[in-house]
Amino acid sequence: MxxxxxxxxxxxxxxxxxxxxxxxxxxxxxxxxxxxxxxxxxLPPSTTISFPQSILTTTDFLKGPNPSTNGLYVLIESTAYAVRPLNKKESPPWLIKVEKTKPGKVEIKDPLSILRFRFPRKLPKFLNLLDYKVTEITTSYALETTAILKGKPELAYGGKYSQLEFSSGKVIFTSGIDESDEEFAVMVKFGVGRLSLWRNVDKKWSKIDLEIDLGIDFEISTIIFMNFNRRLVLIEDIIYHDKKFYVLLSRGVTMTVDSKSLSVTEVAGTLNDLKWYKSVYLLESHNNLFLFAKFSKNLDTEDYLKVFKLDKERHEWFRVEKGLEFEDRAIFLSEDGSFSLSAKESSE
Incomplete structure (x- = not known):
């Protein structure tokens, strides 16, 4: 037949x-x-991002938390992909990040860096998606001022160091992306000292104050950014986990922010193992929250990691010694959003 x-x-x-x-x-x-x-x-190419469009177009969301200084913002969506040619299954996948800056325009970047991605000579200039297996891994968001995108940072900074943190920020939001949901909320971390929350219930930005006293045993690098009168600390990372906004501060101090009441609650105190670290990241895996801390002994040794898991009942971070929590997973740590995937997925 x-x-x-x-x-x-x-x-x-x-x-x-x-x-x-x-x-x-x-x-x-x-x-x-x-x-x-x-x-x-x-079918026209998609020019929208996975974010409630009505919030971007009918509210003051893009004016940001300090509209008198920075002007309008742009919400940027970045998606990490694993790309592998179908005719070379034995070769490892390429990991790339595609950033949408304007409708119909994208930029290719290194998924583990803020720098633009430089294509190796072995990579083709054009990809026919029918010839490649493309796996979408994770998506992250950022707010940037239009002045920054136009290459005029002096307009964004307003000539004042106090406004530097408002030029760009890491964005996280509640899991339900629904513009009709009054509980929908967005948190933005500007630099290391500014934290703002936008809520759909009142459609405005609110500043989140985090004031704690870590004592005199404190990193020198933190002193530079510290206001001695208000005892502010560095905001290291933020994540939305278990229907809550988590904020990681200096030395492992961790807070949650209630988007309804704007109240701040400490869920973990100072972590003694976090002294003189280079960087720290929050990561969700298997419904648990982890803290990855990067250290360096000296200029002649390679960097090393310490991993901690949050015990929500005891309100403390405890050290993960054997690494069994990530035995079958590949971990990617990045300032704009860390993620993990199974080793099988990363090698297939």
Missing amino acids: ARIKRDWTSLPEGLLALIAELLPSQNDLCCLRAVCRSFRSE
Whole structure:
């Protein structure tokens, strides 16, 4: 019996668009558009980000927490992908980050750095997604002033060091992306000393004050950023975990912020093992919260890590000694959002 050859280019009008709406990721949409020219002509490339559009267009969200100084902001979406050619299954995947800066425009960056990605000569300049397996790993968000994006940082800083933290910030938000949900909230970490929260219930920015006393046993690098009258500390990282906003401060002090009441609660105190660290990161894995601290002994030795797990009942971080929590996982630590994936996924 002869095999029937189907003409996918003659689908009923509107059916292809309905199919595209059901696709789980933008990567799947790209693969669908790569089938043929007629598909590409009927399906425009996605220019939106996975964030409630009405909040960006009908509220003052993009004016930021300090509108008199910085002007408008742009919400930037960055997605990390693992890319592997189908005809070379034995080769390791390429890990790249695609950043959307403007509608229809993207930039390729190193997923573990804030720098632009320089393509090795071995990488092709053009990718046919039908020839590659592309796995979407994680998505992160940032707020940047339009002045920064235009290459005019002096406009964003306003000539004042006190406004430096407002030029760009790491963005996290509640898991339910629904503009009609009054509990939807967005937290932004500007630099190391500014923390702001935008809530859908009142549609405005609120400043979160974190004032604690770590005592005199304190990092010298922190003193530079410290206001001695208010005893502010460095904000190292933020994450949305277990339906709560977690904030990691200097020396492992960890707080949660209630988006409804704006109250701040300490969930872990000073961690004695965190002295003279280079950087720290929060990471969620298997419904648990982990702290990764990077250290360096001296200029002649390689950096090393210490890993801690949050005990929510005892309100403290405890050291993960044997690493069994991540026995089958690959860990990626980054300032704009750390993530993990199974070793099988990273090698397939």
